[in-house]
Amino acid sequence: MRHLIDILELSVEELDSLVATANDIIDSPEKYAHKCDGKKLATLFFEPSTRTRLSFEAAMYELGGNVLTMADAGSSSAAKGESVADTAKMISCYADIIAMRHPKEGAPLVAAKNSTIPVINAGDGGHHHPTQTLADLLTIHREKGRFDNLTIGLCGDLKFGRTVHSLIGAMSRYKNITFVLISPEELKVPDYVKNIITDAGHSFVETVSLEESMPSLDILYMTRVQRERFFNEEEYLRLKDSYILNTDKLINAKEDLVIMHPLPRVNEISVAVDNDKRACYFRQALYGKYMRMALILKLLDIK
Numbered sequence: 001m002r003h004l005i006d007i008l009e010l011s012v013e014e015l016d017s018l019v020a021t022a023n024d025i026i027d028s029p030e031k032y033a034h035k036c037d038g039k040k041l042a043t044l045f046f047e048p049s050t051r052t053r054l055s056f057e058a059a060m061y062e063l064g065g066n067v068l069t070m071a072d073a074g075s076s077s078a079a080k081g082e083s084v085a086d087t088a089k090m091i092s093c094y095a096d097i098i099a100m101r102h103p104k105e106g107a108p109l110v111a112a113k114n115s116t117i118p119v120i121n122a123g124d125g126g127h128h129h130p131t132q133t134l135a136d137l138l139t140i141h142r143e144k145g146r147f148d149n150l151t152i153g154l155c156g157d158l159k160f161g162r163t164v165h166s167l168i169g170a171m172s173r174y175k176n177i178t179f180v181l182i183s184p185e186e187l188k189v190p191d192y193v194k195n196i197i198t199d200a201g202h203s204f205v206e207t208v209s210l211e212e213s214m215p216s217l218d219i220l221y222m223t224r225v226q227r228e229r230f231f232n233e234e235e236y237l238r239l240k241d242s243y244i245l246n247t248d249k250l251i252n253a254k255e256d257l258v259i260m261h262p263l264p265r266v267n268e269i270s271v272a273v274d275n276d277k278r279a280c281y282f283r284q285a286l287y288g289k290y291m292r293m294a295l296i297l298k299l300l301d302i303k
């Protein structure tokens with residue numbers, strides 16, 4: 001039985017195969033409409049979510065399966081003090097696969113160790129978010145047609161942004177990738193993530209300037225400053241508007257730049273940018289559903 005806790009658990013061949021399945025689902029959805037008949041996905045969300053939970057649920061419905069949902073931990077036995085381990089053991093009796101989001105780093109791993117069904121990490125604290133990365137990879141594949149030879153700018157909260165950590169891990173597996181890490185000093189990428197880049201033989205630059213980086217970028221991945229991870233509200237207020245992408249800042253960008261964002265956006269991308277053909281973030285949210293369909297099939301071992 002396989003779980004998905006960290007994107008690095010999937011080989012490059014497996015990532016490529018998930019992308020191929022998702023592309024096939026987009027082309028021929030009817031082939032997949034009954035693949036999960038009689039199966040149940042449990043979505044256990046101990047942290048707010050719109051896209052991730054609903055796209056998992058839409059994914060399971062589009063495969064013919066059903067969903068048991070716990071969208072609000074405040075209404076579950078976690079509020080009575082039940083451990084993640086016990087919750088996972090119990091849900092294993094009711095469902096065939098679990099998607100779990102939790103504010104504590106490592107909670108989905110604990111669930112996986114105690115579950116008799118596959119567990120998918122739908123975001124654990126400031127750590128990892130492997131299924132957002134699957135959405136990101138399909139976006140890059142469909143927009144750029146390749147995973148190699150890319151300069152990727154990641155901008156915003158690179159310290160707490162779990163989507164950034166997982167995406168860097170995945171892209172480090174491909175050839176000739178340059179990472180441009182654009183953040184305030186206080187929100188730089190953690191060392192363990194930088195080590196993944198250098199261990200893979202890639203280079204990175206750290207900078208505070210989005211404008212100076214812009215002309216070199218093939219992909220610009222904007223992120224929200226993660227208010228819920230700050231210990232100090234004043235520090236959040238000081239840093240929250242560090243970067244606001246607007247149409248002026250795109251003047252020196254490449255014609256075929258791909259602008260991504262895992263969403264939700266607060267105000268780090270101005271609404272006027274949505275009309276630019278390079279803005280891909282709403283398509284990216286749609287692609288997340290197809291990649292989650294491909295992942296559910298893989299982990300349930302359904303061909």
Ligand code: NCD
Pocket residue numbers: 051052123129132162163223224262263264
């Ligand atoms: C991201 C997350 O939850 O980490 N959102 C998402 O899953 N699409 C990014 C964020 O919350 O800023």
